[in-house]
Amino acid sequence: MSIKIDKQQMRRAFEKAAATYDEVAVLQQEIGDRLIARLGIMKHKPKRVLDVGAGTGVCAKALANFYPRAHIYTLDIAHSMLLRARDRMAWWQKLIKRHSYVTADAESLPFADASVDMIFSNLAVQWVDDLEALFSEFRRVLAPGGMLIFTTFGPDTLKELRESWNKVDNSSHVNEFQDMHNIGDLLMHTRFAEPIMDMEYLTLTYKDVFGLMRDLKQLGAHNVTHDRQRQLMGKQHLQKMIQHYETFRADGVLPATYEVVYGHAWAPAGQIQQAEDGSHSAVIPLQEIKPVKQV
Numbered sequence: 174m175s176i177k178i179d180k181q182q183m184r185r186a187f188e189k190a191a192a193t194y195d196e197v198a199v200l201q202q203e204i205g206d207r208l209i210a211r212l213g214i215m216k217h218k219p220k221r222v223l224d225v226g227a228g229t230g231v232c233a234k235a236l237a238n239f240y241p242r243a244h245i246y247t248l249d250i251a252h253s254m255l256l257r258a259r260d261r262m263a264w265w266q267k268l269i270k271r272h273s274y275v276t277a278d279a280e281s282l283p284f285a286d287a288s289v290d291m292i293f294s295n296l297a298v299q300w301v302d303d304l305e306a307l308f309s310e311f312r313r314v315l316a317p318g319g320m321l322i323f324t325t326f327g328p329d330t331l332k333e334l335r336e337s338w339n340k341v342d343n344s345s346h347v348n349e350f351q352d353m354h355n356i357g358d359l360l361m362h363t364r365f366a367e368p369i370m371d372m373e374y375l376t377l378t379y380k381d382v383f384g385l386m387r388d389l390k391q392l393g394a395h396n397v398t399h400d401r402q403r404q405l406m407g408k409q410h411l412q413k414m415i416q417h418y419e420t421f422r423a424d425g426v427l428p429a430t431y432e433v434v435y436g437h438a439w440a441p442a443g444q445i446q447q448a449e450d451g452s453h454s455a456v457i458p459l460q461e462i463k464p465v466k467q468v
């Protein structure tokens with residue numbers, strides 16, 4: 174399942190965006206807060222937490238506060254993002270040395286098999302071309318009983334902008350996003366247990382289309398698909414797109430819809446077995462099953 178991201182271009186865009194990202198990442202921070210809030214009901218106590226696509230480290234810092242005894246590995250493909258993440262930590266957090274910063278590609282993690290207890294990722298999964306490779310890599314580095322928890326964007330994200338560009342030409346102007354059902358299937362396929370997916374819509378509003386386009390650029394989140402329009406955009410094309418976008422105006426503002434997808438799944442504590450009907454089950458050694466306390 175491939176979404177045709179130009180990885181070099183994507184990395185360059187995020188390297189450049191590191192300086193402006195925090196000013197405009199309101200939605201990203203809101204979704205990050207919502208994802209962190211979910212950890213409260215998980216009862217998972219990881220010792221080693223890996224934040225994949227950590228950006229400027231807002232969530233990594235929240236993870237360090239949430240799991241004060243854990244070692245936090247903050248990973249991003251864009252080095253300049255990680256420099257910001259390191260600066261963000263409080264002096265005492267720097268002093269206790271429970272943080273590592275890793276510039277690497279999530280599709281090829283520089284971690285040993287079964288070496289972390291939790292993988293957390295807020296809004297980075299949608300930037301990876303091959304989700305099957307990504308989840309296989311996550312599964313490889315997660316220790317038995319480890320948890321993967323993440324957010325990504327679904328296909329309705331920026332639907333107004335996509336539809337408006339579709340009125341102009343057939344080129345790709347907006348990144349493509351995967352359906353959450355496909356993502357859930359891929360988690361099963363890559364031998365994760367008990368995947369749970371859900372979604373919600375969040376809408377940002379803008380005075381004009383330029384405001385939205387400016388935000389996307391400052392976030393580093395403009396179109397980086399291989400078949401994107403590469404020539405300079407004619408004024409008439411842009412005007413036509415804007416004219417169509419204006420038809421979405423309501424209560425004096427332009428909406429930008431985001432389909433936010435939440436997922437979590439587990440690396441089974443035992444060895445996974447596949448049945449003839451395609452379902453999976455885990456075989457857990459008897460000594461690892463804790464007896465239920467009788468009252």
Ligand SMILES: C[S@@+](CC[C@H](N)C(=O)[O-])C[C@H]1O[C@@H](n2cnc3c(N)ncnc32)[C@H](O)[C@@H]1O
Pocket residue numbers: 184187188198201202205225226227228229230231232248249250251254277278279280294295296297300301
């Ligand atoms: C939208 S930002 C989210 C940042 C942060 N998680 C947050 O909540 O603000 C996506 C981040 O994922 C990183 N990223 C994208 N593809 C990646 C990959 N293949 N490996 C590692 N990081 C990646 C980008 O460099 C960027 O910093």
